[in-house]
Amino acid sequence: MEKVEVTWHEHAVARADRERLNGHRGCVVWFTGLSGCGKSTIANLVDRQLFERGVHTFLLDGDNVRHGLNPSTAMLAEAHDADFAQRFGLGFGPADREENIRRIGAVTELFCSAGLITLAAFVSPYRKDRDLVRQRLEASGGAGDFIEVFVDTPLEVCESRDPKGLYKKARAGELKGMTGIDDPYEAPLKPEITLAGGSAPPDKLATEVIRQLMERGIVRE
Ligand SMILES: Nc1ncnc2c1ncn2[C@@H]1O[C@H](COP(=O)(O)OS(=O)(=O)O)[C@@H](OP(=O)(O)O)[C@H]1O
Numbered sequence: 061m062e063k064v065e066v067t068w069h070e071h072a073v074a075r076a077d078r079e080r081l082n083g084h085r086g087c088v089v090w091f092t093g094l095s096g097c098g099k100s101t102i103a104n105l106v107d108r109q110l111f112e113r114g115v116h117t118f119l120l121d122g123d124n125v126r127h128g129l130n131p132s133t134a135m136l137a138e139a140h141d142a143d144f145a146q147r148f149g150l151g152f153g154p155a156d157r158e159e160n161i162r163r164i165g166a167v168t169e170l171f172c173s174a175g176l177i178t179l180a181a182f183v184s185p186y187r188k189d190r191d192l193v194r195q196r197l198e199a200s201g202g203a204g205d206f207i208e209v210f211v212d213t214p215l216e217v218c219e220s221r222d223p224k225g226l227y228k229k230a231r232a233g234e235l236k237g238m239t240g241i242d243d244p245y246e247a248p249l250k251p252e253i254t255l256a257g258g259s260a261p262p263d264k265l266a267t268e269v270i271r272q273l274m275e276r277g278i279v280r281e
């Protein structure tokens with residue numbers, strides 16, 4: 061294994077300085093759940109409402125991050141050679157999902173240390189990968205830096221929504237490794253927040269997230 065010499069440098073502006081300037085602490089609010097459960101919709105509503113209250117936020121969303129930071133092999137092949145594209149491109153196999161969440165976790169850690177309330181909306185189906193993000197955040201920051209939001213919407217409901225037609229393709233055998241169909245979704249064991257995504261409207265669920273952020277002293281009343 062090649063040895064790489066890298067050294068961690070302390071920043072001249074600390075996280076606490078940035079949080080003072082922002083007027084609130086940073087943290088990561090991590091939405092997890094099946095495709096179509098409502099992660100994006102709810103996270104966007106929370107983002108908008110917090111933004112309008114003057115809170116410093118940023119939203120990282122699955123499909124969008126897979127267009128830039130974590131593109132597929134085919135996307136990378138447009139501008140790079142096949143070896144490079146193969147080496148760094150990410151799909152939906154177990155190791156690719158693990159690396160997707162690891163990279164995103166590292167990005168949320170940076171945003172959190174910038175004092176932002178960072179909203180992350182990813183299927184993130186494997187418990188171990190989400191738990192690793194939590195551990196890293198709590199080790200580099202502190203308790204309360206990772207708030208796991210389980211958008212608990214039954215598979216039948218997600219499948220009936222199917223906005224991208226992915227479930228239909230998976231049922232037809234045209235898409236392999238679809239979460240909830242032929243790839244597992246491991247629900248959080250002790251999420252900070254659970255939302256009934258199949259039985260309440262998105263605005264009510266977003267309000268519930270903000271209420272809980274207030275209760276935890278992250279956002280002012
Ligand atoms: N096989 C398979 N399983 C699940 N989802 C799939 C798959 N293939 C493509 N998609 C689309 O990719 C979006 C999920 O990307 P994520 O980066 O959040 O996935 S993961 O956390 O790495 O599992 C997901 O977006 P959302 O529907 O917004 O969740 C899907 O649109």
Ligand SMILES: Nc1ncnc2c1ncn2[C@@H]1O[C@H](COP(=O)(O)OP(=O)(O)O)[C@@H](O)[C@H]1O
Nearest residue numbers: 095096097098099100101221223257260261262
């Ligand atoms: N609580 C909800 N009740 C009814 N429909 C919802 C709810 N949340 C999301 N939706 C709808 O379900 C579809 C999938 O939502 P989306 O936020 O894209 O899910 P995800 O990001 O988890 O894939 C969208 O058409 C959205 O309008």
